[in-house]
Amino acid sequence: MSLTMALVSPAQGADGGASEEVAARRRGRTGVGLLLPGAIYLVAFFAVPVLALLATSLYAPVPGGDVGQYLPALRWENYAAALGKFWPELLRSFWFALLATVAALVVGYPVAYVIAVRARGHRLLQGVLLVLVVAPFFTSFILRTIAWKQVLADDAFVVASLRWLHVLPDDGRLTATAFAVVAGLAYNFLPFMILPVYASLERLDVRMIEAGGDLYAGPFTTFRTVTLPLSMPGVVSGTLLTFIPAAGDYVSASLLGNPTTTTMIGQVIDSRFFRVLDYPTAAALSVVLMVVIALLVTAYVRRTGTEDLL
Amino acid sequence: MTAAPALELWGVRKEFGGQVAVDGVDLEVPEGSFFALLGPSGCGKTTTLRMVAGLEQPTAGAVSIGGRDVTGTPAHRRPVNTVFQSYALFPHLSVLQNVEFGLRRQRVPDARARALAGLQTVRLAHLADRRPAQLSGGQQQRIALARAIVNNPSVLLLDEPLGALDLALRRAMQLELKRIQAEAGLTFVHVTHDQEEAMTMADTVAVMNAGRIEQLGPPAELYELPRTPFVATFLGRSNLVAGTVVEGSGGVLGVEVAGARLQVPADRSAVSDGPVLLGVRPEKVRLSAQGEPPPSGSNVLGPGTVTDVSFTGVSTAYQVDLGALGVHEVFAQNTTGAPTSRPGDTVHLAWDVDFTFGLVPDAAAAS
Numbered sequence: 001m002s003l004t005m006a007l008v009s010p011a012q013g014a015d016g017g018a019s020e021e022v023a024a025r026r027r028g029r030t031g032v033g034l035l036l037p038g039a040i041y042l043v044a045f046f047a048v049p050v051l052a053l054l055a056t057s058l059y060a061p062v063p064g065g066d067v068g069q070y071l072p073a074l075r076w077e078n079y080a081a082a083l084g085k086f087w088p089e090l091l092r093s094f095w096f097a098l099l100a101t102v103a104a105l106v107v108g109y110p111v112a113y114v115i116a117v118r119a120r121g122h123r124l125l126q127g128v129l130l131v132l133v134v135a136p137f138f139t140s141f142i143l144r145t146i147a148w149k150q151v152l153a154d155d156a157f158v159v160a161s162l163r164w165l166h167v168l169p170d171d172g173r174l175t176a177t178a179f180a181v182v183a184g185l186a187y188n189f190l191p192f193m194i195l196p197v198y199a200s201l202e203r204l205d206v207r208m209i210e211a212g213g214d215l216y217a218g219p220f221t222t223f224r225t226v227t228l229p230l231s232m233p234g235v236v237s238g239t240l241l242t243f244i245p246a247a248g249d250y251v252s253a254s255l256l257g258n259p260t261t262t263t264m265i266g267q268v269i270d271s272r273f274f275r276v277l278d279y280p281t282a283a284a285l286s287v288v289l290m291v292v293i294a295l296l297v298t299a300y301v302r303r304t305g306t307e308d309l310l
Numbered sequence: 311m312t313a314a315p316a317l318e319l320w321g322v323r324k325e326f327g328g329q330v331a332v333d334g335v336d337l338e339v340p341e342g343s344f345f346a347l348l349g350p351s352g353c354g355k356t357t358t359l360r361m362v363a364g365l366e367q368p369t370a371g372a373v374s375i376g377g378r379d380v381t382g383t384p385a386h387r388r389p390v391n392t393v394f395q396s397y398a399l400f401p402h403l404s405v406l407q408n409v410e411f412g413l414r415r416q417r418v419p420d421a422r423a424r425a426l427a428g429l430q431t432v433r434l435a436h437l438a439d440r441r442p443a444q445l446s447g448g449q450q451q452r453i454a455l456a457r458a459i460v461n462n463p464s465v466l467l468l469d470e471p472l473g474a475l476d477l478a479l480r481r482a483m484q485l486e487l488k489r490i491q492a493e494a495g496l497t498f499v500h501v502t503h504d505q506e507e508a509m510t511m512a513d514t515v516a517v518m519n520a521g522r523i524e525q526l527g528p529p530a531e532l533y534e535l536p537r538t539p540f541v542a543t544f545l546g547r548s549n550l551v552a553g554t555v556v557e558g559s560g561g562v563l564g565v566e567v568a569g570a571r572l573q574v575p576a577d578r579s580a581v582s583d584g585p586v587l588l589g590v591r592p593e594k595v596r597l598s599a600q601g602e603p604p605p606s607g608s609n610v611l612g613p614g615t616v617t618d619v620s621f622t623g624v625s626t627a628y629q630v631d632l633g634a635l636g637v638h639e640v641f642a643q644n645t646t647g648a649p650t651s652r653p654g655d656t657v658h659l660a661w662d663v664d665f666t667f668g669l670v671p672d673a674a675a676a677s
């Protein structure tokens with residue numbers, strides 16, 4: 001909309017030259033034409049499904065009908081019922097996603113820093129390191145999570161070493177724990193953290209770091225007052241790209257967790273839809289998940305002052 | 311005057327992977343002086359400055375600030391501040407926060423008030439809330455200056471701070487810098503490749519070439535008595551001729567130049583026998599028409615042919631072709647209302663023996 005207006009406005013400023021107006025209108029039409037494929041795609045694959053989801057979340061069971069038979073309705077109680085029953089899984093999802101995001105940031109920021117700042121000028125080294133960062137994408141998400149299951153298994157070396165170091169008690173284990181789920185989430189979304197942080201550190205002018213040192217800031221203070229603030233856009237996009245998919249993830253929790261204390265909302269939605277055939281509850285939970293994420297993201301972006309990203 | 315020099319360098323050397331950028335520099339910058347480091351691009355000025363700031367570690371030698379050896383001290387513990395060639399203002403902070411930055415790191419109690427006072431010094435207090443990106447180049451330059459001087463450093467390092475400005479702004483900023491230096495009583499080390507800038511601003515100029523200091527002294531002294539062919543041609547212009555010392559008596563050396571006999575005061579010559587390069591500044595030279603007897607105590611070269619006359623109003627520049635001795639320049643003040651010679655005229659060049667200087671010939675002087 002704004003694009004078309006911008007394209008048309010120059011002609012409005014001119015004193016009504018007919019040919020100019022025609023040209024402007026043609027340019028306006030070109031703009032609309034260029035937007036059309038994207039617009040159609042969004043309507044078909046985003047707007048329609050979201051509306052369908054909203055509608056489904058308000059369906060009512062067919063009176064006396066079979067399991068999985070519903071009628072269009074405006075049954076708002078679906079939301080109260082879904083939240084009343086599944087609020088622990090919903091909260092746990094956000095909690096796990098938060099932990100995984102923090103873990104990915106703590107691990108990913110230094111990696112991005114080394115690639116973008118320390119390896120600057122060594123193009124080959126930078127290239128190799130970046131390929132290593134994205135290398136996990138060459139294998140499927142599920143395979144990698146299954147591999148993690150092996151790594152964290154009771155008889156694998158990680159648990160053995162941790163027991164030996166007395167970090168874990170002798171009967172302690174990692175599989176089927178919250179730790180395993182969060183670690184799996186952090187691992188799976190790590191590249192989504194590293195790449196945006198790398199992109200913003202890559203643009204960082206090292207003379208800024210030197211200027212910090214020149215103005216009496218030690219290495220840590222320079223990091224806190226100069227480097228980190230200047231890489232904030234990357235940190236914000238990285239945390240969003242990690243947090244949002246992690247909150248809705250169900251692969252890590254189902255493969256690395258246990259059925260009682262690590263269930264995430266994605267698993268609930270999955271089983272409501274495909275096993276219990278309770279479509280309205282699944283849809284209501286999906287809507288809640290979307291709305292809460294949208295609210296959290298907006299608040300977060302406002303706080304960090306990086307509105308330009310949205 | 312008895313206090314230790316603000317800055318001393320002893321045999322400071324810097325190599326980058328075997329390539330020598332700074333080749334054994336010795337310097338002494340007195341407290342409160344305006345010191346200029348002048349040299350062509352790539353001669354090692356920035357590298358020298360960075361070693362003083364602590365942003366680069368010398369391969370050999372020592373740096374001392376206010377009598378304290380700081381060679382191994384990291385940048386943030388050195389009492390120096392830099393105005394960077396590219397300003398390097400923090401884009402995420404306001405102008406005021408930029409200026410306050412160093413004061414806050416040092417936990418100065420009235421940081422805000424002092425930062426505002428610093429902005430007043432550079433006359434930009436009204437821009438305190440802007441971001442650096444919203445300022446013009448000249449304004450950014452002044453903010454970078456304010457950000458450095460508010461910390462009252464023992465030495466303020468300026469790396470071609472006026473390089474990016476247009477000529478008029480450059481001149482204005484040169485005066486402004488001198489005013490601020492005088493008011494604050496700080497020691498300035500100013501890097502530039504503009505010889506006019508170095509001469510108008512500094513008390514002491516060090517001329518640097520290929521990683522070495524060629525000569526160091528007050529601007530007038532460097533100009534009147536250059537000691538190397540590089541200084542003679544980089545700092546102002548010079549007419550140079552190669553000759554051989556043939557006699558020396560009474561404090562004056564006699565030099566044979568292409569059949570002619572010239573003289574140079576012995577204390578103005580770096581050579582007392584053998585090959586010598588004689589020089590004189592173009593504005594010291596007079597043109598004398600053929601047959602006109604030269605005043606006594608003059609060196610005379612010629613005859614030659616005037617090949618070009620450019621009248622600039624204040625003065626006239628003549629190019630005179632002396633054949634085997636090459637083309638020489640003469641600047642004449644416009645005291646008579648019009649140029650006195652025209653292209654094609656046959657003339658002699660004459661100048662006072664006392665303005666002559668003698669240099670060690672080197673490969674570079676051949677051109």
Ligand SMILES: Nc1ncnc2c1ncn2[C@@H]1O[C@H](COP(=O)(O)OP(=O)(O)OP(=O)(O)O)[C@@H](O)[C@H]1O
Nearest residue numbers: 326330331349350351352353354355356357358503
């Ligand atoms: N980090 C570096 N790595 C390798 N060589 C360098 C480095 N920094 C400077 N040099 C080299 O050292 C020499 C001196 O550089 P320097 O930047 O000190 O010159 P400068 O006198 O400041 O020049 P300019 O007037 O162009 O700024 C140059 O030949 C340069 O290529």
Ligand SMILES: [Mg+2]
Nearest residue numbers: 355356357395
């Ligand atoms: Mg430089």
